[in-house]
Amino acid sequence: MNFARSARCVLAIALVACATNAVAARDDDYLRLLDRFNTLATDPVLGSRAPIAMDRARLALAHLKEARRSEREHWIYMAERRIDSARASAEAESLDEQRASLQRENDRLQLAIARRDAEQARAELERQRLQAQIRAEEAERARREAEAARAEGAQAAQAAESARAEAEQAKRMAAAQAKAAALAKKEAELAAALSDGGSKPKAAAKDVSKPKPKAKPPKSK
16 A cells, blocks of 8 residues: 555656646747847847737737647747747848838938039030130230221321322422423523523624624735
8 A cells, every 4th residue: 555655646746847847848848949039129120110010029929928738839839920020120220221211211311312423514514604704805906906906007098098098199289399490490581582582683684784893804924
């Protein structure tokens, strides 16, 4: 009888040990998966993302905690997959946000580049406009100077022509004066000749009226 009691005690202890080990094993799986979930949930980048997937993983952990022995393997598998899915979804959302942020930064940089290029184009256009204005002003100044030079040349030519005309006029006047002087001299000479010619014929007439004395013949020796 003592032997039977001892055998029952040993069997009871063994059953309690098995139950304790089973509970410990169950707690280890749950705690392991709970630690994975908490690591994900407290992640500063991933924890606030994929809320639906996170809720599904949390629900799977709750089912695992309360699952019967026959259901444990199923809910261990489900909790692991849902935790993995929640992490993948959170990482995908994080990558999408990073991609969107990079796209926004790229758009901002492209806009800044476009604005810089437009500003440079406006500055270049203004520089070319100023250069064109300077060239136009220089061309206008050169035209005015050329016009002034042509006007001065025309005035000089006109002055030279006037000088030549005056010289020609003076020459003609000098020639006319010389001619007039020559004519006056000739007229005076003619007048003097006429005056002398009027007195000589009278003397000749007087000589004709009086006979000339005859010359005496030379004496012989």
